[in-house]
Amino acid sequence: AQSVSQHNHHVILSEAASLELGCNYSYGGTVNLFWYVQYPGQHLQLLLKYFSGDPLVKGIKGFEAEFIKSKFSFNLRKPSVQWSDTAEYFCAVIAMNRDDKIIFGKGTRLHILP
Amino acid sequence: DAGVTQSPTHLIKTRGQHVTLRCSPISGHKSVSWYQQVLGQGPQFIFQYYEKEERGRGNFPDRFSARQFPNYSSELNVNALLLGDSALYLCASSSPSQGPYGYTFGSGTRLTVV
Numbered sequence: 034a035q036s037v038s039q040h041n042h043h044v045i046l047s048e049a050a051s052l053e054l055g056c057n058y059s060y061g062g063t064v065n066l067f068w069y070v071q072y073p074g075q076h077l078q079l080l081l082k083y084f085s086g087d088p089l090v091k092g093i094k095g096f097e098a099e100f101i102k103s104k105f106s107f108n109l110r111k112p113s114v115q116w117s118d119t120a121e122y123f124c125a126v127i128a129m130n131r132d133d134k135i136i137f138g139k140g141t142r143l144h145i146l147p
Numbered sequence: 148d149a150g151v152t153q154s155p156t157h158l159i160k161t162r163g164q165h166v167t168l169r170c171s172p173i174s175g176h177k178s179v180s181w182y183q184q185v186l187g188q189g190p191q192f193i194f195q196y197y198e199k200e201e202r203g204r205g206n207f208p209d210r211f212s213a214r215q216f217p218n219y220s221s222e223l224n225v226n227a228l229l230l231g232d233s234a235l236y237l238c239a240s241s242s243p244s245q246g247p248y249g250y251t252f253g254s255g256t257r258l259t260v261v
Contacts, residue, residue: 037189069252075254076237076252076253076254076255077190077237077252078252079250079251123189123190125189134180134192134195134203134205135180135182135190135192135239135250136192137182137189137190137191138189139187139188139189140187140188140189
């Protein structure tokens with residue numbers, strides 16, 4: 034069965050630091066990939082998604098992610114984080130030609146120090 | 148334009164009781180999915196309904212059931228509640244016009260079983 038692994042459970046950074054959150058998935062076929070963010074007390078919001086084409090995907094709020102097929106990875110990056118980026122981040126995958134369900138990773142809790 | 152709405156927002160139930168959670172999708176969306184998010188974990192897929200038919204079911208016991216109505220709203224029912232059913236229950240709706248697998252999540256229903 035397909036699965037998603039997020040490398041870091043809890044990350045603490047200072048403002049203006051660079052961010053990279055790791056995500057790996059297990060499925061040998063074609064995938065759709067997502068990063069969702071959940072701000073404290075709010076609902077899941079889509080940050081960015083990859084379906085096909087350019088493996089470097091740009092999302093909202095200055096986030097980007099790179100799909101590396103050979104490494105089954107879809108890492109999230111931001112060059113300079115802000116205090117308002119404090120949230121929980123979820124990597125997710127849909128395995129094409131299987132079903133529509135989204136498989137989520139366990140999440141990474143990001144805490145930005147002002 | 149209303150997003151995905153879920154009711155109630157919070158709920159406290161006793162072990163052994165039954166609960167019904169409700170979801171109204173975005174207008175025009177015909178697919179509704181349900182997810183369970185236990186504290187500290189990523190959302191886990193429970194059910195997906197499309198055009199009132201079940202399209203997918205996650206690894207949950209038969210105590211969990213769902214249905215979709217002609218207006219595309221949906222209910223999630225859980226019987227014989229256990230303490231471990233305490234979680235945030237998320238509903239997501241989608242439509243082909245959003246592009247493939249464009250899911251929008253509601254704010255969730257937080258269920259506490261005591």
